[in-house]
Amino acid sequence: MRSRLYLSTLAIFLLAAPFMFTARYSQHVLILVLLYVALGSAWNILGGFAGQLSLGHAAFFGIGAYSAAVIASKTALSPWWGLIAGPIVVLPIALVVGRICFRLRGPYFTLATIAVGEVVRLVALNWSELTGGAVGVVIRPSGFNGTSKVPYYYIVLVVAVATVGLCQLISRRKLGYYLMAIREDQETAESIGVDTTKYKLIALAISASLTAVAGAFYANYFLFVDPTIVLPLALSVEIVLMAIVGGLGTVAGPVLGALLLKLSSEIFRNEFAQANLLIYGALLILIILFMPDGLTGGVRRVAALFGRKPLRVSA
Amino acid sequence: MFLLEVKNLTKRFGGVVAVDSLSFSVSAGETVSIIGPNGAGKTTVFDLITGFHSATAGEIIFDGSNLIGKKSHQIAKAGIGRTFQLVKPLRGLSVFENVLVGAFARTGDRGEARRVAEDVLDFTGLLSLRDAQADGLPIGLRKRLELARSLATGPKLILLDEVMSGLNPSESKQAIELIKRLRDERGISAVAGVEHVMQVVMSISDRVIVLNHGKKLAEGRPEEVASNPEVVEAYLGKPD
Numbered sequence: 430m431r432s433r434l435y436l437s438t439l440a441i442f443l444l445a446a447p448f449m450f451t452a453r454y455s456q457h458v459l460i461l462v463l464l465y466v467a468l469g470s471a472w473n474i475l476g477g478f479a480g481q482l483s484l485g486h487a488a489f490f491g492i493g494a495y496s497a498a499v500i501a502s503k504t505a506l507s508p509w510w511g512l513i514a515g516p517i518v519v520l521p522i523a524l525v526v527g528r529i530c531f532r533l534r535g536p537y538f539t540l541a542t543i544a545v546g547e548v549v550r551l552v553a554l555n556w557s558e559l560t561g562g563a564v565g566v567v568i569r570p571s572g573f574n575g576t577s578k579v580p581y582y583y584i585v586l587v588v589a590v591a592t593v594g595l596c597q598l599i600s601r602r603k604l605g606y607y608l609m610a611i612r613e614d615q616e617t618a619e620s621i622g623v624d625t626t627k628y629k630l631i632a633l634a635i636s637a638s639l640t641a642v643a644g645a646f647y648a649n650y651f652l653f654v655d656p657t658i659v660l661p662l663a664l665s666v667e668i669v670l671m672a673i674v675g676g677l678g679t680v681a682g683p684v685l686g687a688l689l690l691k692l693s694s695e696i697f698r699n700e701f702a703q704a705n706l707l708i709y710g711a712l713l714i715l716i717i718l719f720m721p722d723g724l725t726g727g728v729r730r731v732a733a734l735f736g737r738k739p740l741r742v743s744a
Numbered sequence: 745m746f747l748l749e750v751k752n753l754t755k756r757f758g759g760v761v762a763v764d765s766l767s768f769s770v771s772a773g774e775t776v777s778i779i780g781p782n783g784a785g786k787t788t789v790f791d792l793i794t795g796f797h798s799a800t801a802g803e804i805i806f807d808g809s810n811l812i813g814k815k816s817h818q819i820a821k822a823g824i825g826r827t828f829q830l831v832k833p834l835r836g837l838s839v840f841e842n843v844l845v846g847a848f849a850r851t852g853d854r855g856e857a858r859r860v861a862e863d864v865l866d867f868t869g870l871l872s873l874r875d876a877q878a879d880g881l882p883i884g885l886r887k888r889l890e891l892a893r894s895l896a897t898g899p900k901l902i903l904l905d906e907v908m909s910g911l912n913p914s915e916s917k918q919a920i921e922l923i924k925r926l927r928d929e930r931g932i933s934a935v936a937g938v939e940h941v942m943q944v945v946m947s948i949s950d951r952v953i954v955l956n957h958g959k960k961l962a963e964g965r966p967e968e969v970a971s972n973p974e975v976v977e978a979y980l981g982k983p984d
Contacts, residue, residue: 601854602854603848603852603854603857606841606844606845606848607845607848609834609836609837609841609845610834610837610845612836613833613834613835613836613837614832614834614835616796616816616828616832617828617832617833617834617893618817618834618845619795619796619815619816619817619820620794620796620816620820620825620826620828620894621820621825621845621846621849621893621894621896621897622817622820622821622846622848622849622897623817623845623849624815624817624818625817678836
């Protein structure tokens with residue numbers, strides 16, 4: 430009952446937000462936060478639930494972004510079709526990548542995903558006929574002419590809510606429990622009938638596809654795509670940070686993580702000029718020192734301090 | 745008709761023969777103990793049956809089909825549950841969730857899986873601990889949780905690797921009680937690997953197989969095996 434009240438308040442706030450924050454810059458920040466909510470949550474399905482720490486998600490983001498860009502530059506279609514084409518292109522790539530990388534465990538898997546990210550970046554850099562190489566692709570806007578940010582806000586809101594909603598759905602079902610079992614111990618999981626290879630591939634497929642949708646949105650919003658923007662390792666790291674700072678393997682984690690990190694990084698950028706990264710770094714260190722299991726874990730412990738029943742944010 | 749039939753099972757790790765042409769069988773509803781000193785090959789036998797290692801040679805027939813070449817999760821679904829010598833709880837999950845994951849092997853339906861999990865928790869006496877985190881449990885309860893998780897998958901046969909190790913006398917009494925009830929109330933066959941010859945364990949076994957250096961040294965009813973001079977020698981050495 431109470432949670433329903435919270436949810437409807439949140440829904441009203443999210444729907445009304447562009448009218449409460451009318452400045453273009455505030456709307457831009459809201460869009461960024463929601464984009465990273467989607468990215469962090471999508472990553473969390475593979476990295477948080479299934480415990481397969483990928484540092485290559487920029488590859489899926491970039492392929493999604495380039496799908497929209499290539500549609501814009503090579504066809505007469507709207508780049509918004511990238512929201513559908515992105516995951517379609519990413520899916521088979523993710524499955525091939527998974528087949529190879531899932532043979533490796535722990536840090537070796539993570540290293541392999543870094544390699545995947547680099548391979549995709551180098552392909553995009555050198556396949557100039559398709560991607561424009563280092564010059565990148567300028568996308569002509571379609572649908573909205575870019576004067577108002579409001580339509581973009583609602584589109585990314587749908588992407589983010591759908592991604593978080595899917596995480597919530599997964600976390601309470603067989604798939605979610607199987608992924609958590611894989612995270613905790615793959616041998617145990619196998620011993621109780623979990624096809625670990627299959628379920629890791631499912632997690633990767635869902636995670637990569639959702640990341641590609643976010644990438645395609647990005648291309649439509651920024652209207653420019655090049656390898657240093659949509660395919661850098663730094664982007665993969667940033668996505669992971671949302672989930673880790675928020676709370677690995679929890680539905681609320683990446684949402685809180687994106688909110689805190691994106692808002693603070695924008696505020697720091699405006700307030701502290703050149704020192705913004707220094708202060709951002711200090712914030713990260715503080716969170717990791719004092720909330721080793723992320724913001725959701727911190728909230729849980731504070732709630733426990735006040736004698737409330739421990740909050741189960743994960744399920 | 746045997747539930748499990750192992751024929752000439754052999755496993756070599758490089759030059760070491762861990763299991764040497766071992767044959768044995770388990771009938772439905774039977775509790776068999778495999779005993780043998782440390783390094784006798786008990787865990788390797790369990791790992792071979794459950795597909796965690798691949799056999800060098802031999803056959804494993806379960807419920808009429810050959811398990812050789814099958815993956816661990818397929819073997820689990822076919823109806824063989826197992827526990828691990830070094831217990832492996834799903835640490836981040838609660839007791840209930842640990843068992844729930846097992847129950848999902850039977851059904852994809854959440855409500856049905858929850859019912860199975862609750863039933864198994866009740867059977868194993870863990871219901872009052874359902875919300876406890878698995879990694880906070882003492883060893884005795886963790887062992888019981890392993891059994892419960894495996895039981896939730898609905899096995900016909902359960903392999904218990906070192907069920908008694910690390911347990912204090914009252915915990916092992918409870919464990920023995922539970923294994924008895926497994927057979928008597930649920931009709932589940934069990935193969936228990938036990939390092940030490942313990943009269944209590946032998947009293948619950950319908951049959952005992954003695955393993956030494958990967959070979960079957962003796963097989964029979966518990967009291968026969970206990971008085972077998974070769975078995976005594978394997979454990980205690982030759983008398984002067």
